[in-house]
Amino acid sequence: MSNESMHEETYSVAANPVYHINHPLYVLFAGESQTKPQHAVGPKIYDYYLLHYIEQGKGVFRSEQHVYELGAGSCFLIHPGKLVSYASDSYDPWRYRWIAFSGSQAQLTAEESGLGSNQPVLTNIHKDIIPTAMASIRDAFFTKKESSDMASLGYLYLILSEARDILSGQIRPTGTESQVLRAVTQVIHYMSAQYAHPVSIEHMCESLGYNRAYLSRIFKKETSLTPITYLLKLRIDKSRQLLRERPELSIEQVAASVGITDALYYSRQFKRLCGQSPSAYRISLSKPTPS
CATH class of the missing domain: 1.10.10.60 (Homeodomain-like)
Structure with a gap:
């Protein structure tokens, strides 16, 4: 059996049913994917924040300053306007979840979480708060209810507050x-x-x-x-x-x-x-x- 057949690609994404203009903070979409071996994105830039949580597998995330080898239980946050690339391992590719968010307060919120442009990576996540909240955002968006917009914001704050707790524990x-x-x-x-x-x-x-x-x-x-x-x-x-x-x-x-x-x-x-x-x-x- 080939390595690609062992890791059959899957992809699922759900968008926020509420369209925002000039809001301080909002979630755009949420998804999950099992990537193929050597699945690669970039180098490219985004115009929103994009947070990935790695559930399984290995891969590499490259920011403008650093190269990070990341496995299960890690997050990486892509900041808008930054040139980035990321790729799954040849033999043990990533399975990850992701959420995209934006707004006039997005930068401040990201920085307050500890995931600033100089520290876009979070490792050794032992609890399931972050992946569960990311899955809940996707599930809420699939309902197409306008109330899911407000729920997604609550889950986003929960994710970023957990990141802040983890980082503050690592840097006391x-x-x-x-x-x-x-x-x-x-x-x-x-x-x-x-x-x-x-x-x-x-x-x-x-x-x-x-x-x-x-x-x-x-x-x-x-x-x-x-x-x-x-x-x-x-x-x-x-x-x-x-x-x-x-x-x-x-x-x-x-x-x-x-x-x-x-x-x-x-x-x-x-x-x-x-x-x-x-x-x-x-x-x-x-x-x-x-x-």
């Missing part, structure tokens, strides 16, 4: 200073996202996986504030913005919008940090500036 911060900075940055991001909710320092530490005493110590060393004080100042700053921009909101509504349910406590803390009450601050905004 080194040294105590880097670890401290990473922890403090995580706390700041957590508070910035959760300040409108009843944030508990205990729950935050548990969610981020840090000991409370350790986190409080390094946070104060880096910011000169305890996490509790930082959160309060963040809430007061956000409330000042609401007092300026939303005059129709009552003081109680402003306080609740920044995660403080006790309006009296909010007013006391606002005056302590800003030198005047929320009401006085709002009134001062309406006074004309002396010429």
